[in-house]
Amino acid sequence: MVLNFTKNYTIPILPKRRDNLNKFSTYIMLTNQNNQLTLQWKHQPSLQRNLKLYEDKHPEFSNLFFHDDKGIDIVNFWRKVASDESQLIADWEPSNKIQLAYEHLASYFEEKCYWAAKDLCKERNANSWEEYLCIARLLVYNPLKLKEILVKYNSESANIDTYITNIITKHIKYSAEVNRFSRWRLLYKKSDKELIEALKVFGIIEPEISLIIFARKYFKQVYLINKVKNPNRTIGKKWIAPEEEDFSKSAQCYNVEKVLSTAPHEVFANFTKVTAKQIQDWMEICIKALESYPISIIPKFSLDAFQSEFEVRSELQTPEIEWEKISSSEDIREQGFLANQANSILSEQLQSMKLDERRILLLYYGFRLNQKQLADRLGINQSTISRYLTKSTIKLLEAIARISQPQQWVKGYVIRWLESEYHAPVHSDLIQAALVSAIKKLVKEEREILQLYYGERMDKIKIASQLGVSLNEIAIRLTQTKNNLQEKLIQEINIWMKEYLEKWLGNYYKSLLKIVLKNEAKSGNKELKLEEKIFLVEIYTQNQLS
Template identity: 85%
Template structure:
């Protein structure tokens, strides 16, 4: 539920949280409703999952959780979990239970932050409510500071709600009086990764995110010189708001730098020059996004925050499968899985059909990391012979993979489709698209300019010829040449990925054979074997196989 401004003041109404699940798993989100600031509660799925887990597995918590008037008691429960010095973890509990306990408390204290900020706004000469709210939230979402506060809590003197409200009020007063807090300092200090994360949750999408982050880069430079390092500014005083001249200078820097190859692709392909007003609007969006989103306020200590940044934990056995997806031209995951299985099957057949020496050299080289000299000494061959065998075997396997992926059949169409549909806002996590962006930056100036006019501004060839004063034939030739360069770049990258995939596959294949050998040895009662013994056993195993 979202409500707009009250009639008595300009502070938006905070909707009530109806149950304990919401009270301990949501945070305040600022939004615009009919051009007015409004508040709503945003769910954190990780906290919801944790609450349901404890409700199911922990009897004491379950008894508290079913009563909607037990918010204070539930807060004290999470305080005990956070302060559990033994850190004993039940088999069902998450390994990061302490961290989650602090996040539940911060979520619960969101309402206290709102009311402390609102009450202080009633005083004469008060600062803005948004500033007070951000000061309070910065405190409760800092687990180190929150721990310091809760250590001193005495449940006999006051309940935890009253205690936290008093702490927040005093903290806001102190921070505001000594001018320690500034929304412009918040904007200046946050790193790009946190800002991007906050903008995404705030509803901003590409390519605007890249434009905003690029604009902040130059705003920070101007603001640092004109305001932060200004000789007239007293050290320790609040970071003051920028002026129109600061935004104007930022826009000038932006427009000069946007045409350089070092500028982000999304910035370069946006032909419009930005104005001082646009820079100012973007910076306000940044501040609101950072003030709204708690994960952008608190330190990066949670797995959820890492996942939002695109970080994933992968096991070693998953690597080859993930690498294979790079060279697949289809978006159908079932077909990708089929291609991966097909590659595994064909490569296995190819290795098994090789002569004994070829197979042994290949598996020892990729499976144990033996170099060519070590292999030559071990097998009684010349190093040149080892090199020739490796080259011949590797080429044979690479050709087998190439027959599956067939990049020569789909790369040309892929590049054309990407230029037409995704040129403005490429997906940088897609390695093929990232390779295309990199290749565009390496084109000569004339090729980049014509590509930008044709695909970026959707200008036809006649208008481009008129604007640049060149013939239609030159336009067509340049476009064809640029597309060919991009296609070659993609083909080069695919060849690299295929080679990387093959190396990982051979390593995993060798290890899988070794596991079979070691398993058989373990059945015979033999203990852990040294590397040299493992290599010898694998050689014997390979030689014993009849295909």
Template identity: 90%
Template sequence: MVLNFTNVYSIPVLPKRRDNLNKFSTYIMLTNQNNQLVLQWKHQPSLQRNLKLYEEKHQEFSNLFSHDDKGIDIANFWRKVAFDESQSIADWEPSNKIQLAYEHLASYFEEKCYWAAKDLCKERNANSWEEYLCIARLLVYNPLKLKEILVKYNSQTANVDTYITNTLINHIKYSAEVNRFSRWRLLYKKSDKELIGALKVFGIIEPKISLIIFARKYFKQVYLINKVKNPTRTTGKKWIAPDEEDFSKSAQCYNVEKVLPTAPHEVSANSTKVTAKQIQDWMEICIKALESYPMSILPKFSLDALQLDGFEVKSELQVPEIEWEKISSTEDIREQGFLANQANSILSEQLQSMKLDDQKILLFYYGFGLNQKQLADKLGINQSTISRYLTKSTIKLLEAIAKISQPQQWVKQYVRRWLESDYHAPVYSDLIQAALVSAIKKLVKEEREILQLYYGEQIDEVKIASQLRITLNEIATRLNQAKNNLQEKLMQEINIWMKEYLEKWLSNYSKSLIKLVLKNEAELINKELKLEEKIFLVERYIQNQLY
């Protein structure tokens, strides 16, 4: 169900925070219940742990923390920590204690952001409340700006709560009057990584995340031309709200591009056309998610500036980078895949059972990094002989790996289960699922289309036949052909993985063995050997092992 955030509504009530632990470690989360905006407090585990650490290790803080009426005093405590120019850190304190101090203050000032925005709405349009709240939060979550404000604070004239609230009200008024803030600028400027992180915290999951990210790509293009770069716009109105035409054109671009092989799998898996209203709803969800999530509204330059000042920025709110449009193929994933730990012992046994010449050539080729010609010159053997030995030995080892993985026995069932259960939202950390997504993009248009209709939209064969104007037999033929091609392409990919795995295994094994042999030779102490001498020592070692 698409959430509708565009309705006029009253300002939601902010729940009270029970104790000091919550007052200094939670942030406001905007959620939707029954199409009504609701505010909740979201915990930040890293801040909770830091509070408990200081409660245990710092006597002054512990005394303050035990009294719920000492919120202002605790805020002043963190203000002193944040202003500690000596940068002194006790043995028990975290290395990023100043950054955490600013996060505690921002968490505490969340309530002041709410009340400042709400008070302003008494004399202004209540529909601007969300915008006002975001303006205020952008300020308190910017450590550099917050520092500038707190430096000017004079405890003799007002308490810190009153001072911050008045400062936020003035800042919101100024920002709103000169159009310095726009929710649409926030949406336009944030990276895919930041937006994905915010959407996840907001409760959006795949495949909807990929659909939203893809939609924003085309909304940004349309919005840039129609609004931001439009020569007819009023000066100072760069980030004005989009209109129905902007969303309509965005939907048109989305629907044209979604059928191309370059579109993310989650997008192409659903052939239903999106509407302008759907694009608008998705963009509103993005804005809500970004406004709710502190790490999304924190300007990047602030963190950069803090690091220049010696701050260490570490927060559990940081989101791992997600390349939504790419398939991961790192070596770490490959090593953790279906080629499990038993491959090492079986490959070692196979290598050690080979003839002396086969072992030597493999070890020298992979261990010393010599090419075939160099190796032929060193061993006094024809290059063609070297090539033949390498090919024969590699095939033997690949056959050993194939006996472990036995892909021919499980690929067919795996493809069937994946199509039925995970086609909509593949798990890209699973190398085999990522390979299947890549394989689908290489299928012909008719095969991709039949998979999208049958497994993506789960339309039955009779309706598909009617929609495509072909017979049921043709539907069955296309489905079988598409599945067979997926199986074949997956087998091809598995063969590539096995070769790559073997290449890396042989390199690591050979280099480790050579290092061990040379280390164990007593005459090598404080002596640099030539390559020929190293080859001789390794060859002698192999020969001794065989006899």
């Protein structure tokens, strides 16, 4: 997705919002249509649900909701909710009712941000309305700042709309004059998670999202050294605009690092070298996405701890490893080719084991005793405990292997994936995530030929010419590489099955303990010794088997 960010200083028209539901649950979205910026209202589902909840449960609010007062009474309602932090929360109210109240107010004040920015641009004959709009929105979406503003409001001196508009106008003027606001600080400070969310809402999809995130990583490093930490910069101008040299250096770093195995798969699969112009365009897309999406500009700190909007936090982030992200997600762990059958098969296999085997698994996974503690408790040596655990887990792993039968389907799956999804794998799909991990374990020459054939879609004749080998050699290399990839995928699946089994056993026995101890608590037995707990769980499991 390529967007043209050539400045056009005709300020887009802001559409009107129809009713109170829209006035308190939508935010301004900047979009690019035919190289023209346009504005539209986007719904926040969480705010819509909250409005509907109060309409159903709160009679006073329900009456206000349909008043023809342009929303002023509802503004005052949410202002009272937000300001009274000591109030009791009704059973039906959300636990974050104060936070939601501030977000409803910020949604309503979006229009004031637009008009203040637009009027100020006309007054000053300036070409900065987008920057002014972002400054204003950063203010109203900061609950700490908004709280401070609302506390000082006096209803006798002005209505809330006029008061907020004046505050926003003054804030824009001050921020612009002392250079407190910087689009580049906004880009630099946001986490990858927030940026990815904003990019998705902005309409960017994979694999471009991964390319942009990777590019920002190196842009941030260059920008930090050349601008933020530059001892020659003017005091007070920490977040100045980058120059051509900064983008060029970022592109150099990107192109050097993209071929390494540590680079995200989507980056490696994109063979084209990036230019300084591409890095600059990507960073502009990031800024537009962040400016457009309110969640991405809401500060993540407590209402009770007032912190500076411009406090400097950690300068560099530690890069994440793709497989660690996959393997740490419990939701993803429950997906994939085993999810539908594994639970019942493993339960049956567990129940068919001998009593001694089940007891060791119970103590090891349920009560978290280590092997030495198990040996002491059962009066046998530690090596015997280890053999018991290994034997039991092998039985369970064989049961999973019978379900998955990877040898039968891996070959066809790998070929289909290379042809259709090599550029942008779905990381939430377990097998595709395992394939990405497997590709990273191939040698450089194998990764290169996959990149040329499936990434660049080059035919075998061109690849042979580029690599200086015969056409027959290319065919042989491709076949060998696909075979190696299939083998490494099976290895990854085996690793996953072991991890899956460890997690499954832990969750299985945790649930078992919870059921038994909950039943005992109901009967009045609250304090139980370890031996008593073990005895009760064993009795329970035997009853389940009989």
